[in-house]
Amino acid sequence: MTFNFRTTSLALASAVTLGLASTAGATEMRGWNIHVEDYPVSHGMEAFISEVSEKTGGEISGKVYHNGVLGSQPDAIEQMRLGVMDFGVFSLGPMGQSVPETNVVSLPFIFASVPDMYRLMDGEVGDAIGVGMEAKGIKALGWYAAGARSFYNSVRPINTPADVEGLKVRVMSNDLFVKMVESMDGNATPMAFGEVYQSIKTGVVDGAENNPPSYESTNHFEVAKYYSLTEHLIIPECLCMSLKTWEKLTPEQQDIVMTAGRASAEHQRELWAEREAASMEAVTAGGTVVNTIADKAPFQEAMTPVYEAFLAANPELTDLVNMIRNAE
Numbered sequence: 001m002t003f004n005f006r007t008t009s010l011a012l013a014s015a016v017t018l019g020l021a022s023t024a025g026a027t028e029m030r031g032w033n034i035h036v037e038d039y040p041v042s043h044g045m046e047a048f049i050s051e052v053s054e055k056t057g058g059e060i061s062g063k064v065y066h067n068g069v070l071g072s073q074p075d076a077i078e079q080m081r082l083g084v085m086d087f088g089v090f091s092l093g094p095m096g097q098s099v100p101e102t103n104v105v106s107l108p109f110i111f112a113s114v115p116d117m118y119r120l121m122d123g124e125v126g127d128a129i130g131v132g133m134e135a136k137g138i139k140a141l142g143w144y145a146a147g148a149r150s151f152y153n154s155v156r157p158i159n160t161p162a163d164v165e166g167l168k169v170r171v172m173s174n175d176l177f178v179k180m181v182e183s184m185d186g187n188a189t190p191m192a193f194g195e196v197y198q199s200i201k202t203g204v205v206d207g208a209e210n211n212p213p214s215y216e217s218t219n220h221f222e223v224a225k226y227y228s229l230t231e232h233l234i235i236p237e238c239l240c241m242s243l244k245t246w247e248k249l250t251p252e253q254q255d256i257v258m259t260a261g262r263a264s265a266e267h268q269r270e271l272w273a274e275r276e277a278a279s280m281e282a283v284t285a286g287g288t289v290v291n292t293i294a295d296k297a298p299f300q301e302a303m304t305p306v307y308e309a310f311l312a313a314n315p316e317l318t319d320l321v322n323m324i325r326n327a328e
């Protein structure tokens with residue numbers, strides 16, 4: 001009896017140990033996402049994690065937490081650097097506070113167009129930014145689309161920089177965006193993405209700036225009906241992984257992750273183009289008053305102090321800035 005009991009418990013104990021070992025051998029990753037589930041970024045992340053899981057035979061799996069439930073973007077970036085968060089899609093805008101190189105793409109009007117942004121991010125510029133990110137504990141796996149950001153508000157259409165004067169504008173967390181709005185005599189308020197709808201509704205701010213899919217998916221268009229296509233910021237987004245998580249993977253797993261990351265970026269860029277058109281239709285049908293900007297030169301000229309201050313504070317980034325500005 002005693003003997004049997006011991007044998008049984010030993011057998012049980014080793015089964016449990018084996019089970020635990022295989023669970024410990026598998027990596028369950030946590031993915032941060034600020035967007036709603038039906039959004040190009042969200043679909044890209046889901047495609048990424050299912051390809052990784054499939055190609056690693058389930059050795060690596062993960063879950064994407066949508067809607068920003070894992071916290072604000074600046075916090076999530078820090079958590080990823082510490083290895084508390086495994087992966088996520090982040091705008092390079094708020095990443096500027098931790099990774100100086102990413103700030104170059106937050107300079108207003110730095111890319112001539114969205115296709116130019118893709119081309120440069122898929123080449124030397126993206127590589128240089130990726131090196132900067134890696135030095136700060138973030139591994140870039142793919143550059144996602146985020147179109148061009150334009151101003152919207154509840155007060156008036158913006159046609160010239162003078163129209164921004166006196167407007168209270170929410171910006172993403174980065175001093176560059178504060179300076180951008182102040183250069184047109186507007187009042188900038190950095191604020192978490194999730195607080196913007198209520199803040200516009202209650203008049204804490206008059207408006208914000210974003211690309212059409214975000215303007216639409218957040219319902220900001222319901223409370224800020226003037227959407228003025230300044231297209232002042234073309235900021236790529238990054239599917240990234242914590243370097244700490246990355247370093248725990250075998251070289252084969254790293255290959256799989258990298259390949260899946262690139263493939264998901266291609267997929268996301270296609271979804272982006274479709275969603276952008278659909279969002280413009282939806283907001284227009286919802287009553288948004290859209291205006292294009294006949295001449296963007298006055299806006300570009302108004303940004304001179306932003307560039308001057310940035311280059312004075314970050315002279316080591318001059319080459320990278322020029323690489324983008326002088327790109328053919």
Ligand code: BDP
Pocket residue numbers: 034073089090091146172192193209210211214237
């Ligand atoms: C969206 C970006 C998201 C930002 C958000 C914002 O995709 O990463 O958090 O803008 O304005 O376009 O905060």
